[in-house]
Amino acid sequence: MNLQYKIGNQSHYIHYLKDNYNQISNDIDKLESDKKLLFLFDKNISQEIRKKVVKALKFSGCKVFEIEFIGSKKNKSLKAVLKIIDFMISKGFTRKSTILSMGGGVLGDLSALASSLYMRGTIYFHIPTTMTSMVDSAIGGKTAVNYQSIINSIGTYYHANKVYLLNDIIKLLPYREFNSGLPEILKCGLLKDKSIIKILKNNHELIKKKNTKYVKDLCFRSLRIKINFFKNDIMEKRERLMLNFGHTFAHAIEMALEKNNSKNFEILRHGEAVGIGLLCELYYASNLKENKLIKTTKEILNLYKLPINLKYLNLNKSNLQNDIFKFLFLDKKKINKHPRYIKLLNFGKPTIEEMPDYNKINFIVRKIL
Numbered sequence: 597m598n599l600q601y602k603i604g605n606q607s608h609y610i611h612y613l614k615d616n617y618n619q620i621s622n623d624i625d626k627l628e629s630d631k632k633l634l635f636l637f638d639k640n641i642s643q644e645i646r647k648k649v650v651k652a653l654k655f656s657g658c659k660v661f662e663i664e665f666i667g668s669k670k671n672k673s674l675k676a677v678l679k680i681i682d683f684m685i686s687k688g689f690t691r692k693s694t695i696l697s698m699g700g701g702v703l704g705d706l707s708a709l710a711s712s713l714y715m716r717g718t719i720y721f722h723i724p725t726t727m728t729s730m731v732d733s734a735i736g737g738k739t740a741v742n743y744q745s746i747i748n749s750i751g752t753y754y755h756a757n758k759v760y761l762l763n764d765i766i767k768l769l770p771y772r773e774f775n776s777g778l779p780e781i782l783k784c785g786l787l788k789d790k791s792i793i794k795i796l797k798n799n800h801e802l803i804k805k806k807n808t809k810y811v812k813d814l815c816f817r818s819l820r821i822k823i824n825f826f827k828n829d830i831m832e833k834r835e836r837l838m839l840n841f842g843h844t845f846a847h848a849i850e851m852a853l854e855k856n857n858s859k860n861f862e863i864l865r866h867g868e869a870v871g872i873g874l875l876c877e878l879y880y881a882s883n884l885k886e887n888k889l890i891k892t893t894k895e896i897l898n899l900y901k902l903p904i905n906l907k908y909l910n911l912n913k914s915n916l917q918n919d920i921f922k923f924l925f926l927d928k929k930k931i932n933k934h935p936r937y938i939k940l941l942n943f944g945k946p947t948i949e950e951m952p953d954y955n956k957i958n959f960i961v962r963k964i965l
């Protein structure tokens with residue numbers, strides 16, 4: 597299965613590769629490139645898959661350089677971007693060189709940023725390796741790193757020319773990296789496609805076992821919805837904003853958790869925060885009344901054992917409450933006094949609204965802590 601979409605007069609492709617990676621070497625072969633390729637990969641991906649990709653890259657006649665990363669919010673930094681750029685300078689990369697990143701949303705976002713900055717843009721290919729990245733971050737061109745504790749505060753728009761979804765990756769994906777991408781799929785269902793909700797509900801046992809037919813179908817349904825929202829609004833002025841459903845709260849929760857986390861591991865994956873964020877925004881929209889959308893969202897999050905609140909975390913609740921409230925005001929969608937969110941009261945009918953009722957916000961934040 598493949599997807600093609602256009603931005604301006606430039607075509608972009610998403611390929612699903614079952615077990616043969618010839619497509620990658622063929623695509624690289626066709627490029628007008630200097631045959632220098634930087635392969636950035638996440639350390640936690642199976643060695644076997646990595647070797648198979650490198651073999652395909654070398655088959656195309658490229659000189660392949662490799663750098664290993666570990667995905668985590670803490671590593672989504674300017675330091676990591678500069679490390680890539682320093683390496684490229686040291687090896688004489690040009691704007692006709694290629695970056696291929698193979699990792700989750702963190703490695704994808706920072707590699708795409710490095711690719712957009714180096715010599716004002718090199719060729720960029722991406723292999724997303726978590727469900728969040730497969731259904732969401734791999735396309736749409738948003739690149740970013742976190743800076744001064746603010747999520748995605750430095751970034752550009754730069755689209756991967758080719759994106760490859762590998763069946764081998766899906767099959768070996770650990771449960772959490774698979775599961776945490778499901779809220780982004782659920783988000784697409786609530787925004788535009790009721791059949792996604794049905795598939796998630798009725799086939800949860802098979803989906804949890806990563807059944808290829810359903811997983812592939814969900815990936816491509818979500819990707820199509822995302823493309824339709826962003827293709828005419830890359831800079832997020834109108835309809836693309838709707839894809840932020842759940843993210844005003846999700847980002848504030850993520851930033852507050854990072855600030856209050858002294859441990860060396862990530863407490864909550866981005867996708868898990870999105871699941872909770874969807875519920876928070878649905879509660880704000882419904883004036884705290886448990887409506888059908890809230891019931892459905894909770895039901896699906898529960899079916900996949902995804903968190904619906906943060907009560908299970910042993911953290912200082914009053915600090916967290918203050919920080920979540922404070923970080924809501926750093927959201928990029930805010931244009932006036934109040935933070936904005938995506939309001940959804942009926943399936944498929946999102947709007948962007950302000951949140952002027954701070955008592956209601958605080959009630960919701962207390963409810964999830």
Ligand SMILES: NC(=O)c1ccc[n+]([C@@H]2O[C@H](COP(=O)([O-])OP(=O)(O)OC[C@H]3O[C@@H](n4cnc5c(N)ncnc54)[C@H](O)[C@@H]3O)[C@@H](O)[C@H]2O)c1
Binds near residue numbers: 668699705732737738
């Ligand atoms: N650009 C966009 O449009 C967009 C959209 C959604 C999310 N994002 C960004 O994506 C990031 C979250 O992405 P994520 O959840 O993929 O996080 P991530 O990249 O940090 O990956 C999560 C964990 O999974 C591991 N991992 C990755 N692939 C693996 C594999 N195949 N097997 C085993 N382990 C693997 C990583 O090492 C990491 O520990 C956030 O920074 C978020 O802002 C960007």
